[in-house]
Amino acid sequence: MTLIIVLAIASGMALSAQAAINGQLGQKAGVIESALLTFGVGTIITGLLIFFFEPAHDATLLTVPKWQLAGALFGIVYMIVMVAAVPQVGVAIATVATILGQMFMSLLIDTQGWLGNEPIELNYWRIAAMLSVACALVCIYLANRESQPKETALTTQAS
């Protein structure tokens, strides 16, 4: 479990490195273009990894129920909303609003066991953790507001 936690944290780090790099790239090439590039390279890399490393499975992407494949749509919608909304409301509000939605829905999925996930009981520890995230959001909001028109950091989490 600890190993997986470390992995998840590392992936968050990879994500914000990616966001910073794509921010730079997006200024020159355009947001959609840089996202397309990221996804294109991602597809090729994953394809190569599958080709050489992935063991065979009974189920394939073509045999699972179609709704299980909808994940990518949410990522794209997120990205488009982000591109449209950040100039209107600013990075600070955009970041906080997304994390708020993210936390609320993840708690709901865990508690209800939606989408084929193992249900996890909503105990006091988890509620306390969410309150702590809320405090963190207040801090992030205030910090981002002070250093406004920067568009890096927590944006473009789409991929």
Added chain:
Amino acid sequence: MNAIYVLLLVVSGMGLSFEAGLLGPLGEQVGHLWATLSIFGVGTALLWMIRLFTSKRKSPDWSSLPKWQLIGGLLGPVYVVALTLATPLLGVAMTMICVLFGQVTKSFAIDYFGWFGVERKQTNPLRLFGLLFIFLALCLTYIGAKS
């Protein structure tokens, strides 16, 4: 008007959790890399279409861009594979908090050291507090999962 945007942002944030919630079970069934491919393959196809129909600007001259800026594409799969591996074991909420912690730590470091050509920024103590609260949340979910 702004309220609509904020609402949209909240909903799209919910979408991200949905994505993670879908990926975990999918990866268990068809393999983690295949689940990752479904994200990137569909994403690439959709973005290509979106670009085809909306973008007015000329396609950029890829060869003139600094090569290191192209490695963003290497980091994306790392995130998605980790997501498919982690959600079945940790649950969606804990995975998201871990990711958030990694993100805030790293973006803090990026701003502080000015990595990747990002402008160096003064450390804001509020961001440190934010980081501490997220770490606290991580510890709390961890204890919650153990008990």
